[in-house]
Amino acid sequence: MSGKLMKLTIHVWRQANKGAEGAMKSYVVENVSEHMSFLEMMDTLNEQIQAKGEEPVAFDHDCREGICGMCSMVINGIPHGGHRGVTTCQLHMRHFKDGDEIYVEPWRAQAFPVLRDLVVDRSAFDRIIAKGGYVSVNTGGAPDANALPIPKKEADLAMDAAQCIGCGACVAACKNASAMLFVAAKASHLGHLPQGQPEQLDRVKNMAMQMDAEGFGNCSNLSQCEAVCPKEIPVRVIAEFNRDLIKAQFKG
Amino acid sequence: MAEALELKRESTGDTLIGSLMKFATSSVGSKVVMALTGLGLWLFVIAHLAGNLTAFAGKETFNHYAEALKGNPPLLWGVRIALILGFPIHILAAINTSMRNRAARPVAYAFEPRTEATAASKSMILTGLLVLAYFAFHLAHFTWHITGPQPTTLLPNGSYDAYSMLVMGFQQPIISLTYIVAQVLLAAHLSHGIYSLFQHLGLWGAKWTPFLKNASLAIGYGLCAAFASIPLAVMLGFIKP
Ligand code: FES
Numbered sequence: 001m002s003g004k005l006m007k008l009t010i011h012v013w014r015q016a017n018k019g020a021e022g023a024m025k026s027y028v029v030e031n032v033s034e035h036m037s038f039l040e041m042m043d044t045l046n047e048q049i050q051a052k053g054e055e056p057v058a059f060d061h062d063c064r065e066g067i068c069g070m071c072s073m074v075i076n077g078i079p080h081g082g083h084r085g086v087t088t089c090q091l092h093m094r095h096f097k098d099g100d101e102i103y104v105e106p107w108r109a110q111a112f113p114v115l116r117d118l119v120v121d122r123s124a125f126d127r128i129i130a131k132g133g134y135v136s137v138n139t140g141g142a143p144d145a146n147a148l149p150i151p152k153k154e155a156d157l158a159m160d161a162a163q164c165i166g167c168g169a170c171v172a173a174c175k176n177a178s179a180m181l182f183v184a185a186k187a188s189h190l191g192h193l194p195q196g197q198p199e200q201l202d203r204v205k206n207m208a209m210q211m212d213a214e215g216f217g218n219c220s221n222l223s224q225c226e227a228v229c230p231k232e233i234p235v236r237v238i239a240e241f242n243r244d245l246i247k248a249q250f251k252g
Numbered sequence: 253m254a255e256a257l258e259l260k261r262e263s264t265g266d267t268l269i270g271s272l273m274k275f276a277t278s279s280v281g282s283k284v285v286m287a288l289t290g291l292g293l294w295l296f297v298i299a300h301l302a303g304n305l306t307a308f309a310g311k312e313t314f315n316h317y318a319e320a321l322k323g324n325p326p327l328l329w330g331v332r333i334a335l336i337l338g339f340p341i342h343i344l345a346a347i348n349t350s351m352r353n354r355a356a357r358p359v360a361y362a363f364e365p366r367t368e369a370t371a372a373s374k375s376m377i378l379t380g381l382l383v384l385a386y387f388a389f390h391l392a393h394f395t396w397h398i399t400g401p402q403p404t405t406l407l408p409n410g411s412y413d414a415y416s417m418l419v420m421g422f423q424q425p426i427i428s429l430t431y432i433v434a435q436v437l438l439a440a441h442l443s444h445g446i447y448s449l450f451q452h453l454g455l456w457g458a459k460w461t462p463f464l465k466n467a468s469l470a471i472g473y474g475l476c477a478a479f480a481s482i483p484l485a486v487m488l489g490f491i492k493p
Contacts, residue, residue: 011362024362074365076363077361077364103363105362175365175374176352176357178356180280209278212278212279217279217357218349219280219283219452221447221451223369224368227368236458239450239455241454242452244454245280245454246453249271249272249281
């Protein structure tokens with residue numbers, strides 16, 4: 001890769017496995033091009049670490065195009081590095097300059113135990129989804145696409161929330177490690193569509209229960225989640241979730 | 253990880269009250285409790301301010317207001333009971349949520365997280381505790397009459413001279429200063445609390461919520477300024493003994 005080349009100091013969390021003690025460790029990485037993504041910088045770092053016979057830094061990644069939600073790094077105290085609407089894999093090194101020191105840490109939450117280095121176990125989200133992040137569909141012939149009219153406004157609201165890629169940055173950013181933005185996004189996505197409405201009150205109740213059981217914190221309305229969400233999901237969904245959950249207490 | 257139980261009342265056999273109690277201790281539920289009690293306490297603050305401002309109308313009006321309050325036990329005790337219940341419930345819910353929050357992030361970040369959240373919104377527990385401490389002192393002075401300068405003579409009609417107590421108290425700079433500081437802390441608490449309570453109750457609106465954010469600030473600090481005007485007026489001599 002061409003472009004300006006940088007030399008950076010990376011302070012990264014190293015932890016051998018789930019039970020092990022971890023610590024921040026510092027590395028110098030050279031020949032980082034400004035055209036690289038943050039993950040490519042991490043790849044470069046790993047090549048240089050491996051050349052010295054050390055274990056590379058483990059981190060999650062998959063699509064590298066901002067749609068899968070696997071990449072998960074807290075960069076200088078901000079999940080995904082703090083550029084609006086951007087995942088770690090879409091973060092460019094041109095935002096850094098030669099000689100910078102960068103802190104790279106895993107998502108920090110009781111409910112997201114570190115498995116190794118920067119890799120955390122996010123299956124708590126899967127268990128929450130299993131509690132209500134779906135619609136029950138009777139099988140049969142596929143209905144006509146336009147048989148069920150949905151007002152544009154409602155479809156837009158549902159789409160705002162449906163963008164969630166489940167990365168968990170909201171939890172990582174929240175001072176309380178609350179999962180409200182994720183959970184509420186899933187509920188709002190389905191709740192704004194006719195297919196999701198019949199089950200909405202049960203959905204919010206059961207998802208909220210599972211969220212508590214997993215050990216996530218409470219929402220303090222600081223909107224730290226909204227600020228880091230790579231899909232810019234608004235905290236509006238949290239208010240909707242609260243309203244549905246209050247309603248659900250009285251109905252069934 | 254523990255699987256959460258399905259929460260339908262038919263399956264748990266709970267009564268409505270029983271399931272509401274469970275909800276009240278859950279993460280969203282305890283915030284709803286905090287929001288409802290907070291709303292009540294906020295309304296109390298407004299009513300209290302309205303009463304206090306009668307001090308500007310002079311000794312007679314203020315004492316008349318104080319007597320009218322005392323002479324209306326249902327109102328007085330209704331408010332007192334609401335406070336006696338509302339305060340501890342608000343605090344219990346706060347303890348519940350902050351314990352859960354602490355447990356939710358056992359390992360802190362090495363790099364201090366940077367956020368745009370306001371200082372007031374991040375220190376609700378601190379401002380709440382300080383206002384609570386002030387509240388105890390405030391009661392001791394103005395309600396129980398055990399601290400602070402107290403008038404030695406009763407009014408001609410035999411009732412307590414609340415106006416003179418207020419003026420004598422606020423003529424002492426230290427009492428006025430503590431009062432004003434407490435109001436600023438309360439304002440900080442309200443500036444986030446008012447917005448937050450509507451969010452917890454699910455009262456969101458595309459136009460309403462951005463308005464509410466600014467309104468919370470204005471209301472919080474507006475109430476503060478109105479409260480603080482009383483000791484300032486006493487010290488500057490606008491409210492005379
Ligand atoms: S790797 Fe898929 S979103 Fe970043």
